Amino acid sequence: SYVLTQPPSVSVAPGKTARITCGGNNIGFKSVHWYQQKPGQAPVLVIYDESDRPSGIPERFSGSNSVNTATLTISRVEAGDEADYYCQVWDSSSDHWVFGGGTKLTVL
């Protein structure tokens, strides 16, 4: 089955840029979605279809996708961005959704 690989943790200083990667075989050909989950809360969709932002998501959040790695970029990181982030794709070969293992973003 399709596997998505994320780093367990990423740390960044306030005001800097955080990049969270999501690796998968030929993920560049798939539509990638990203979720933010704060402790005790439900996940929130922050990027869909690789680089689109839902209404209400700050422009500081952006996404890109290339060959075998998708990336969520958070610019001008704030303390409130500290959360777990998950990538997701639809595996059309077996008709099911796949989530990455999640990355904990720590704001130093």
Place this chain on the structure above:
Amino acid sequence: QVQLQESGPGLVKPSETLSLTCAVSGYSISSGYSWGWIRQPPGEGLEWIGSISHSGSTDYNPSLKSRVTISVDTSKNQFSLKLSSVTAADTAVYYCARDGGSSRGFDYWGQGTLVTVSS
């Protein structure tokens, strides 16, 4: 504004069937989209359980397919999850969400409900 709310027992005995319902407001299920269930064991990541379309067609996680049934009741604007033969490994927060399809992801989520499997 689309809102989803999970309901069901918070404690289920091993070998029994876990049953949850997701009530949808602010959008008519019969109008379109698919509707999904996702779970998260304590301290772990997200796991998709399955999704159902407004017309009733289903897709399930292969690892759970033999134990899962998802159904939809358009008259009540809700959909349901049944997971049979549960064990302690099924202890998790269970979320329902609107499934926008392969190009849109899950755009609206319920708050989640903790289900503990224990005797």
